[in-house]
Each structure stands twice: as structure tokens, then as C-alpha cells.
Amino acid sequence: MTPEGKVKANVKRQLDKLGAYHFSPQSGIYGRSGIPDIIGCYKGKFFAIECKAGGNEPTELQLKELQKIHDAGGIAMVISEANVEYEIERKLV
Numbered sequence: 001m002t003p004e005g006k007v008k009a010n011v012k013r014q015l016d017k018l019g020a021y022h023f024s025p026q027s028g029i030y031g032r033s034g035i036p037d038i039i040g041c042y043k044g045k046f047f048a049i050e051c052k053a054g055g056n057e058p059t060e061l062q063l064k065e066l067q068k069i070h071d072a073g074g075i076a077m078v079i080s081e082a083n084v085e086y087e088i089e090r091k092l093v
Helices: 003-018 060-071 087-092
Strands: 021-023 038-042 045-051 075-079
Touching: 003 038, 003 045, 003 087, 045 060, 045 087, 060 075, 075 087
Parallel strands: 045 075
Antiparallel strands: 021 038, 038 045
16 A cells, blocks of 8 residues: 555544545546545535645645645545544544
8 A cells, every 4th residue: 555545544544533525536537636545424414525644745636635725614634644633633523
């Protein structure tokens, strides 16, 4: 499993524990570029999570998509190994 895959798996485990609805949108040629890795809803709150690992940062396109979600009233997060343990709880709970 890639380092980013480990972050995604950890995020999904935390979301499952909360009982949040979530899914990972299709990427590649059938998906839309820049869409966050995980989309979901928890207690009426729409959220989107971009997962990063190893010091990688979101691309400009990813940041624009996260900003659109934020501007529309959703919760947009960038989660890495450094903040995976507290960011979901801080933003959703």
C-alpha cells in the first residue's frame, strides 16, 4: 500500500467509526480532475477530504475544488499522516 493509500485507509476507518457516509470518487479518465479523494456526509454536514502523504501538497486544481466546496458551505479538509489523528474530529464532531 502506498503512503497516501495508508492515509486514505486510516481516514476511512475513522469515518466508519463515526458512522459517516463516505465514498471515493472515480479518478483517472472517467473522473473529473481535482476532485477530493473522499466525499461524504456526517450528521447533515457535507465534507470532502484530500489525502496527502510524505510532505506532498494539494495541486492548484485540488485547492480550487476544495475552495468551491468551502464556499458552498461544505467542510473541506486536507489530511496527511501529520494530522490524520485529530483533523476529522476537529472539523466534523
